Amino acid sequence: xxxxxxxxxxDDKKANLVALQHTLGEVNAEVIExxxxxxxxxxxxxxxxxxxxxxxxxxxxxxxxxxxILHSDQRTKYLPIIFLTAxxxxxxxxxxxxxxxxxxxxxxxxxxxILLGKVRVFLQIHRQRKLLRxxxxxxxxxNHELEAFSYSVSHDLRAPLRALNGFSDLLIQDYGEILxxxxxxxxxxxxxxxxxxxxxxxxxxxxxxxxxxxxxPGEVNLxxxxxxxxxxxxxxxxxxxxxxSVMEDVIGxxxxxxxxxxxxxxxxxxxxxxxxxxxxxxxxxxEKRQGDQPIYFVRDNGAGFNMEYxxxxxxxxxxxxxxxxxxxxxxxxxxxxxxIHRHGGEIWGEGEPGKGATFFFQLGEExxxxxxxxxxxx
Amino acid sequence: xxxxxxxxxxxxxxxxxxxxxxxxxxxxxxxxxxxxDGQEAVDLLFGKGRQDPVVPTVVLLxxxxxxxxxxxxxxxIRKDERTRLLPVVILSSSDDEKDIINGYREGANSYVRKPIxxxxxxxxxxxxxxxxxxxxxxxxxxxxxxx
Numbered sequence: 001x002x003x004x005x006x007x008x009x010x011d012d013k014k015a016n017l018v019a020l021q022h023t024l025g026e027v028n029a030e031v032i033e034x035x036x037x038x039x040x041x042x043x044x045x046x047x048x049x050x051x052x053x054x055x056x057x058x059x060x061x062x063x064x065x066x067x068x069i070l071h072s073d074q075r076t077k078y079l080p081i082i083f084l085t086a087x088x089x090x091x092x093x094x095x096x097x098x099x100x101x102x103x104x105x106x107x108x109x110x111x112x113x114i115l116l117g118k119v120r121v122f123l124q125i126h127r128q129r130k131l132l133r134x135x136x137x138x139x140x141x142x143n144h145e146l147e148a149f150s151y152s153v154s155h156d157l158r159a160p161l162r163a164l165n166g167f168s169d170l171l172i173q174d175y176g177e178i179l180x181x182x183x184x185x186x187x188x189x190x191x192x193x194x195x196x197x198x199x200x201x202x203x204x205x206x207x208x209x210x211x212x213x214x215x216x217p218g219e220v221n222l223x224x225x226x227x228x229x230x231x232x233x234x235x236x237x238x239x240x241x242x243x244x245s246v247m248e249d250v251i252g253x254x255x256x257x258x259x260x261x262x263x264x265x266x267x268x269x270x271x272x273x274x275x276x277x278x279x280x281x282x283x284x285x286x287e288k289r290q291g292d293q294p295i296y297f298v299r300d301n302g303a304g305f306n307m308e309y310x311x312x313x314x315x316x317x318x319x320x321x322x323x324x325x326x327x328x329x330x331x332x333x334x335x336x337x338x339x340i341h342r343h344g345g346e347i348w349g350e351g352e353p354g355k356g357a358t359f360f361f362q363l364g365e366e367x368x369x370x371x372x373x374x375x376x377x378x
Numbered sequence: 379x380x381x382x383x384x385x386x387x388x389x390x391x392x393x394x395x396x397x398x399x400x401x402x403x404x405x406x407x408x409x410x411x412x413x414x415d416g417q418e419a420v421d422l423l424f425g426k427g428r429q430d431p432v433v434p435t436v437v438l439l440x441x442x443x444x445x446x447x448x449x450x451x452x453x454x455i456r457k458d459e460r461t462r463l464l465p466v467v468i469l470s471s472s473d474d475e476k477d478i479i480n481g482y483r484e485g486a487n488s489y490v491r492k493p494i495x496x497x498x499x500x501x502x503x504x505x506x507x508x509x510x511x512x513x514x515x516x517x518x519x520x521x522x523x524x525x
Contacts, residue, residue, distance in 0.1 A: 151474060155442040158471040161494050163392040169496035170399070191495075198494040202473075 005029040005123055006047050010040045010066065011055040011084070020053065023112040027119055037061030041069065044076050050126035051119060056085040067103070078129075080122045082115075084108055143212060150208045157201050164194040203331035206261070207316065210338045215255045217343070222250045222296065225260050226284045229267045242274060247285035252296065252363050254343055259363075262339040265332040266298040266359050272326055273357065274302035293345070293362045301356035305349070313349050336361075381408045382511045385434035387419040387451065388412065388469075389443050393492070397438065397469070397503055404504035405511060416446025420454055423461055431460065436510035439486075441470040441477055449480055456485040463517045465510055469503075 007029050009020050017033045024031050032047055034040035036058060043049075052070065056063035063083055070076040083105040104122075106115055168187045176184060223246050230244045252259060267282065274280035283299040305313070305320045312318040316334040333349075336359075340347040344364025351357035384407060388394045394412055401407055411432055413419035419439075425431035437455070441448035448468065455461045468481045468489045481489050490506060493499045 151472075154472045154474050155470070158492075158494060159390055159393060162396070162471070162492060162496075162499065163390075165494055166396045166496040166499060167392070195494060205473075 005050040008052040012058040037066040051122040161194040203329040243281040270300035299358040305351040400500040400503035415444040437466045
């Protein structure tokens with residue numbers, strides 16, 4: 001019952017309406033009749049129509065005038081219309097001005113099968129649009145909830161950790177002398193654990209933020225972004241000597257903030273896992289294969305990983321290295337993957353233990369279709 | 379000598395203690411007034427009943443507060459002629475971009491995310507205190523009323 005559809009039929013002759021009703025008996029939809037434009041407009045106030053079938057020749061308000069009004073009203077802007085007309089319309093420019101919605105026509109006397117074919121197509125579109133709108137609403141509700149949740153996490157979950165860390169510190173400062181044995185060490189463990197949990201919370205927040213908010217894609221010079229990130233890494237750890245090799249002016253179509261976040265993670269990983277390397281080197285570039293989306297890559301010659309565990313790479317909290325070897329929360333690559341997926345792209349990694357890792361990613365065309373989707377669902 | 383008066387708007391008792399200790403260990407401060415929710419802060423700043431309004435040198439403002447939240451407290455401070463120019467520093471757990479942007483939009487003088495590690499927290503609070511209580515020159519009406 002939830003998806004019961006309604007068709008509006010408008011004709012000034014009762015006999016035509018009866019015939020149309022009869023034909024439409026073949027489809028599973030409720031048919032509402034109107035004898036003139038005014039009655040039709042009133043009907044649109046009370047019903048959500050999937051389709052309107054309008055006779056063109058009517059006294060007072062003809063089918064075109066009625067269509068004009070329907071298309072100018074927000075409620076019925078997207079209502080598809082089939083005109084029933086005595087003349088062929090192909091050569092006329094009657095369709096101009098109806099860009100907002102689907103318009104079709106049938107020449108009288110019509111073949112019921114052709115009419116039914118068209119009606120079914122429009123009913124199908126209407127069903128899909130309704131479903132899409134419903135899903136969009138659910139998605140918005142879920143997003144809203146997620147946002148409220150992460151807001152609460154960022155405010156409330158960190159405060160107790162600060163107390164744990166802070167008061168452990170005060171204990172050591174004020175009462176350190178009377179703490180015997182491993183007392184001070186245990187307090188340090190409390191502090192370290194609080195810090196670890198705080199890092200986890202921050203990374204989880206980053207992960208959840210990577211999937212929320214609207215994507216604003218544009219052309220981004222990825223090479224410049226990579227160089228900037230690398231500079232920041234050097235400033236954080238000036239004692240490390242890592243070579244960077246960047247292909248110049250690699251352009252990607254992406255959301256600037258999100259793609260920077262993804263590259264930050266990839267480069268920070270490359271930086272981290274080349275720690276024990278005698279001649280550490282990070283490379284960024286693009287491979288172009290004909291007819292395909294460009295493949296961007298970040299390569300390092302560091303610790304690498306065993307391809308056997310490759311599927312775990314992008315799962316949150318999964319780690320391929322022990323924490324005492326390389327620190328980290330195991331959330332970084334999950335965040336990168338979400339960002340790439342939001343761009344309609346793919347990411348995959350190749351590696352070999354001791355020889356380094358390469359992460360490849362593509363950015364899909366899909367980001368461009370965002371605007372279309374928005375104007376369609378409205 | 380101008381009086382160094384801090385209004386700390388903070389509902390978390392433990393954060394209050396840590397902040398207080400950090401401020402007092404690094405600086406000579408005449409008074410730390412604490413408001414434990416947004417309503418109390420507003421009442422202190424604008425004077426409730428026959429009470430005179432408190433005129434602090436700087437306000438340290440938490441965002442997540444009972445009754446009236448920090449953003450709203452800040453908006454009210456900026457709307458009132460008496461407190462329009464008062465230095466307000468947001469001191470919050472959140473690094474949510476929305477909180478930061480809205481904070482500045484509402485007229486915060488700076489935004490500091492409370493660090494988890496105590497050394498970093500103490501450093502942040504002490505340098506805040508040093509800057510706003512000693513280095514900075516507040517506008518005349520706030521300066522004069524405290525002499």
